[in-house]
Amino acid sequence: ETGVTQSPTHLIKTRGQQVTLRCSSQSGHNTVSWYQQALGQGPQFIFQYYREEENGRGNFPPRFSGLQFPNYSSELNVNALELDDSALYLCASSSGGRTDTQYFGPGTRLTVL
Amino acid sequence: AQKITQTQPGMFVQEKEAVTLDCTYDTSDPSYGLFWYKQPSSGEMIFLIYQGSYDQQNATEGRYSLNFQKARKSANLVISASQLGDSAMYFCAMREGRVSGTYKYIFGTGTRLKVLA
Numbered sequence A: 001e002t003g004v005t006q007s008p009t010h011l012i013k014t015r016g017q018q019v020t021l022r023c024s025s026q027s028g029h030n031t032v033s034w035y036q037q038a039l040g041q042g043p044q045f046i047f048q049y050y051r052e053e054e055n056g057r058g059n060f061p062p063r064f065s066g067l068q069f070p071n072y073s074s075e076l077n078v079n080a081l082e083l084d085d086s087a088l089y090l091c092a093s094s095s096g097g098r099t100d101t102q103y104f105g106p107g108t109r110l111t112v113l
Numbered sequence B: 001a002q003k004i005t006q007t008q009p010g011m012f013v014q015e016k017e018a019v020t021l022d023c024t025y026d027t028s029d030p031s032y033g034l035f036w037y038k039q040p041s042s043g044e045m046i047f048l049i050y051q052g053s054y055d056q057q058n059a060t061e062g063r064y065s066l067n068f069q070k071a072r073k074s075a076n077l078v079i080s081a082s083q084l085g086d087s088a089m090y091f092c093a094m095r096e097g098r099v100s101g102t103y104k105y106i107f108g109t110g111t112r113l114k115v116l117a
Helices: none
Strands: A005-007 A010-011 A019-024 A031-037 A043-049 A053-057 A064-068 A076-077 A085-094 A108-112 B009-014 B017-023 B033-037 B046-053 B066-070 B074-079 B087-095 B104-107 B111-116
Touching: A005 A085, A010 A019, A019 A108, A031 A076, A031 B104, A043 A064, A053 B104, A064 B066, A064 B087, A076 A085, A076 B066, A076 B087, A108 B009, B017 B111, B033 B066, B046 B074, B074 B087
Parallel strands: A010 A108, B009 B111
Antiparallel strands: A005 A019, A019 A076, A031 A043, A031 A085, A043 A053, A064 A076, A085 A108, B017 B074, B033 B046, B033 B087, B066 B074, B087 B104, B087 B111
């Protein structure tokens, strides 16, 4: 186990609703990244937070937003949910440094009906 | 254009044999990192190995080694002595943006490996 935890494990929402996903990073890690993984595809990078600031973003619209807290845990918020937002959402934490290797949590499976 | 290309959707290998999973990448960033992850059916991504763009030696981690050919922009994963537990989806990934300080991570589409008894 990596020490990265995510909640909830599964979630069902309807189109147009808003959702908040949570991630606790591994001890000693100050960087958190979020990914969306649709079924049968590779993860797509949403954004990264380093010391409470966003320092990298993929090609996702502004309705995908995030926060990082002083204890380095993080939230991913998605507004105005669409059917295509149904996916596994993965959180990864890292400690920076030369390799900045990311360690992933178990993911949150979001279903939008 | 795809920044990370994994051309093998599926691979089979006999137990105890070696297998190579292909990965090519495309970037103009002079400083980048290359990663391989394993994703079993349970869904969790497991870090396997890392190669930095300036690393002179190929990375190795136990039974995993990365065949890094910078001029060809390839970063193939070699798994030696395959085990049944190696059956999983394998993703190649690249991190760009270290120089600018704004990171982006790109994953390939994955290769599903099946180890046969």
